[in-house]
Amino acid sequence: MNETNLSYWxxxxxxxxxxxxxxGSGIVxxxxxxxxxxKFPKAKILILERGMLPNGASTKNAGFACxxxxxxxxxxxxxxxxxxxxxxxxxxxxxLQLLRQHLGDQIIDYVQYGGYxxxxxxxxxxxxxxxxxxxxxxxxxxxxxxxxVFCSKENIFxxxxxxxxxxxxxxxxxxxxxxxxxxxxxxxQNSNIKILNNCTVTNFEDNNTAVEIKTDKFTxxxxxxxxxxxGFASQLxxxxxxxxxxxxxxx
Ligand SMILES: Cc1cc2nc3c(=O)[nH]c(=O)nc-3n(C[C@H](O)[C@H](O)[C@H](O)COP(=O)(O)OP(=O)(O)OC[C@H]3O[C@@H](n4cnc5c(N)ncnc54)[C@H](O)[C@@H]3O)c2cc1C
Numbered sequence: 001m002n003e004t005n006l007s008y009w010x011x012x013x014x015x016x017x018x019x020x021x022x023x024g025s026g027i028v029x030x031x032x033x034x035x036x037x038x039k040f041p042k043a044k045i046l047i048l049e050r051g052m053l054p055n056g057a058s059t060k061n062a063g064f065a066c067x068x069x070x071x072x073x074x075x076x077x078x079x080x081x082x083x084x085x086x087x088x089x090x091x092x093x094x095x096l097q098l099l100r101q102h103l104g105d106q107i108i109d110y111v112q113y114g115g116y117x118x119x120x121x122x123x124x125x126x127x128x129x130x131x132x133x134x135x136x137x138x139x140x141x142x143x144x145x146x147x148x149v150f151c152s153k154e155n156i157f158x159x160x161x162x163x164x165x166x167x168x169x170x171x172x173x174x175x176x177x178x179x180x181x182x183x184x185x186x187x188x189q190n191s192n193i194k195i196l197n198n199c200t201v202t203n204f205e206d207n208n209t210a211v212e213i214k215t216d217k218f219t220x221x222x223x224x225x226x227x228x229x230x231g232f233a234s235q236l237x238x239x240x241x242x243x244x245x246x247x248x249x250x251x
Contacts, residue, residue: 021222025049026058029228030184037191050200065173067092069117108180115172119163127163
């Protein structure tokens with residue numbers, strides 16, 4: 001199918017006078033669209049998604065409502081100041097509270113069973129480093145959580161080939177990611193946000209007054225473009241965004 005397959009009515013209804021186009025219907029794209037709807041009640045908002053379903057991390061993740069394990073926080077501290085890391089964790093935590101508020105704990109099946117970080121027998125150095133820094137990180141995070149976030153726990157689940165203790169984050173929760181994404185999609189649809197699936201954006205060009213968008217099926221123009229493609233951004237020529245695994249390989 002190409003542009004010529006679209007009728008006058010199809011083009012007029014779905015692809016003309018678009019105020020905001022968002023590429024990607026993951027948690028970021030959908031949340032962004034909903035926020036735009038709150039700010040601009042009358043705007044025409046369109047989301048383009050390459051997959052039949054949202055085809056990224058948002059529907060394929062592990063379902064932890066997390067804001068950073070101890071080893072992740074220590075890793076962040078290698079490249080950021082304490083104040084920056086604290087701000088980042090505060091934002092992540094506030095984001096989780098907002099998500100729960102907007103969708104409701106029952107709908108996303110939120111429970112707070114805590115999260116455990118396990119270290120394999122090969123991770124002895126990292127494990128010992130993490131254990132020795134529990135107190136330091138707890139006091140860093142005190143302004144946000146008001147009590148200790150991390151503590152060590154015996155291997156009560158009897159996992160094999162791991163270090164003797166886990167590190168428990170008592171503030172970590174669990175959600176049903178599928179239900180969360182479905183609820184976000186439903187909210188978007190109820191807010192008159194159009195979502196076109198099976199539609200891959202291949203290129204875009206900003207001509208100052210509008211943005212020309214090319215997809216694998218049609219071309220159209222939008223007033224504003226927002227890109228919420230996560231690690232796929234480089235496929236649209238945005239080299240600054242790199243998936244975490246790429247960063248690790250190159251560093
Ligand atoms: C295996 C795994 C487990 C994870 N576990 C957790 C966890 O337990 N807890 C947690 O908090 N986080 C977890 N994460 C991270 C979390 O899932 C992501 O940070 C989050 O989902 C990113 O959301 P997003 O909307 O930015 O990106 P995505 O969900 O990746 O959405 C990007 C969307 O853009 C679409 N797209 C890309 N390119 C184009 C294009 N050219 N045209 C049209 N559409 C396009 C994709 O199909 C996709 O739907 C995990 C990630 C992975 C990969």
